[in-house]
Amino acid sequence: MYKRTLSRPKVKRNRIKIVRNSSRVITRAHIPDISRIPKIIGRVLKLSEESAEDLLLHINHHFLARHKDIESIFTRNYGKVCQYIPEQPELSKTKKLLIGAFFTMEYSIESAALFNPSIVPHPNQEGLPEGAIRFVMSLRATGEGHISSIVFRSGTIKADHTFLINQVSEYVDTPRIRHDQSYDRHLFQLKLESMHAWNETSILVFENLETAFTFEELKSCIVALQVNTELTIDKEAIKNIYWLADSNYFIRFEPDHDISEHVIFPLSENEIRGIEDARFVKFVDEKGKITYYATYTAYNGVCILPQLLETKDFINFDIITLNGKAAQNKGMALFPRKVNGKYAMLSRIDGENNYIMFSDHLHFWDEAIIIQQPAMPWEFFQIGNCGSPLELDEGWLVLTHGVGAMRQYFIGAILLDLEDPTKIISRLEEPLLTPNEEEREGYVPNVVYSCGAMIHNDRLIVPYAMSDITSGIATVGISELLAYMKPCS
Structure with a gap:
């Protein structure tokens, strides 16, 4: 354990800002009440073939460059309404595509906000200079109607902790x-x-x-x-x-598409109003096999439900329900390996305190043990985790969030015992990150928040949201941080 010091750890806020881009759009089916569908189709059918071709040409002129394969999108949405077409000779390809276009809409996934990031090492670490690491960052993107989805960025952290964010593709695509x-x-x-x-x-x-x-x-x-x-x-x-x-379903992205083109948009009924706050973790099993998991909150407009994403390549994903009496509320965060032969998970089942859970099966969680209650003024209202624990020789480092007066959100830290993570070894008495003047204005003011950090070359890398609208990255030395934490009796 590091000798405690009274010197505050120096947190460096990187100049990089990860901002929303309203021009990044996906397509969605745009299907009205059933009674209107035949009327819309009928209007298209009345067009002459020449007029239909001119109209489709006009539509393509405006939208062809915004999507990689607009024709397949129109064809897919035509298939969703073709049963309402009255019997008649085979339609031309032009009119089929045109009908599909009328039942298609664009949706700007990041138009409202891009926030609550988590970061993990990239599955591919080949071809990097010494001391560098490639990463994948997930973010919560929010668009029209406050519907949230998961989007991705990638980049490299060099040995000197210089950040290189890869160029973001102008295209975005939903999975199949x-x-x-x-x-x-x-x-x-x-x-x-x-x-x-x-x-x-x-x-x-x-x-x-x-x-x-x-x-x-x-x-x-x-x-x-x-x-x-x-x-x-x-x-x-x-x-x-x-x-x-x-x-419980399975999705796949095109393997030749850039990871920044991937967007996991709500597909099932229980998440139709949003997929919120994915906490990604690189999980290593007893045989050294690596799987990336992410817990997230599914929202259907009335209820929330904790769900689990599973992937090995960020191309194929399994979406899984989490079951059991303790699988409830927001903020579940999986440990990066089993602890004493059991899966371990942080949670906040009562919306106020920090808990830990253990299970023999990844999908089932029945018991929760409280490990931390609000103690400092900056967390009097509630506390929770800011992502999965990070393993150090000294213990499990857990970033926490605290909510104080005027609904200010702060980021803190605790250290859990490596063998018995129900015990807190030490903690920060003061926040590690407090919203500064530039960070406190936004969709939800006075908030700094993270869904997961990583460690590189003895520095803690913390991607964090600023007032629920944009994101940045902060770093701090691990030794400085541990030395400033107060031991807990």
């Missing part, structure tokens, strides 16, 4: 659902049991499924039961099965 992936029957059953949704109807559905099954196979089994007039089916059980399948 991976229909080739399968569900684990036993795990699916455990999750239904955790939801108190395993009953006679559920048993009937799953007795005809293999140990690994696809969504289409699940759907076929459900439909087969529904058309059997001799059976009484629990509609609520069927609803819960579909909900669980919808909440």
Whole structure:
């Protein structure tokens, strides 16, 4: 342990600012009430072929350069409304694309804010100069209607802690659902049991499924039961099965696209109003196998639900529900390895205090132990974590956030025992980061906040949000930080 000093650690705020860019847009289906769909289609069908070609040419002139494959987008959205087209001779490709265009809209993912970052080492560390490290940064992007998604940046930290942020692509793309992936029957059953949704109807559905099954196979089994007039089916059980399948899904980005083009936009019903505050961590299992996980908050406009992202390459992602009595509220942050043979997770189940949880299974969390309550004036209102713990020889370094008077957010730190992380070894009595005059103005004023830091060459790298609108990076020496922390009895 470092000898305690009264000298405050010198926090260096980097000049780099990661700012929102309203020109980065994705496309979304723009489908109105069903009664209007045939009317819109009818208006397109009445156009002459020449007029349709001129109109499509005009649309392409304005939007072709903003998206990598606008034709496939129009074709995909045409497929979502083509059942409303009255029977008639085969439509021309022009009119199909034109119909698709009328049911497509652009959405500016970063138009409101770009904030709450987390940072992890990049999976690819090849070709770097000595002492440098490549990183991936995730951020919460918020656009029209305050819908949040996850976006990415990448870059390099040189040996002298110079930051190089890679150029951001002008294109943005949402992933494709991976229909080739399968569900684990036993795990699916455990999750239904955790939801108190395993009953006679559920048993009937799953007795005809293999140990690994696809969504289409699940759907076929459900439909087969529904058309059997001799059976009484629990509609609520069927609803819960579909909900669980919808909440656990698989997505894939194009591997040749830059990581800055990737945006994880809400796809399931339980996150339709936003994916918030992803806390990424590089997790290493007992065999040295690396997986990147991120806990995030799914919001459907009424309720919040903790979810888990899993990836090895930032191209393919599995989206997983977290279950159990303690899997609730915001701010869950996974430890980067197992502790004493168990998964470990920080949490804030009551919205006020810091907790820790342990589990034999990554998806299930039932018990939470309180480890920290508000003690300093700058955290009297509430405390929480600012991302996953960082392992040092001295212990687990955890960045925390505290909320004080006038809803000011501060970033602090605690050190947990390496073998028993329920114990706090030391802590900062004063904030590490306090919003300065430049950082306190924004969408939510007086806030500095992070979703995850990393360590490089004995310095703590802290990406942080400024008043919920833009982000920056701060660094501080690990030895300075530990020496300033006060031991806890």
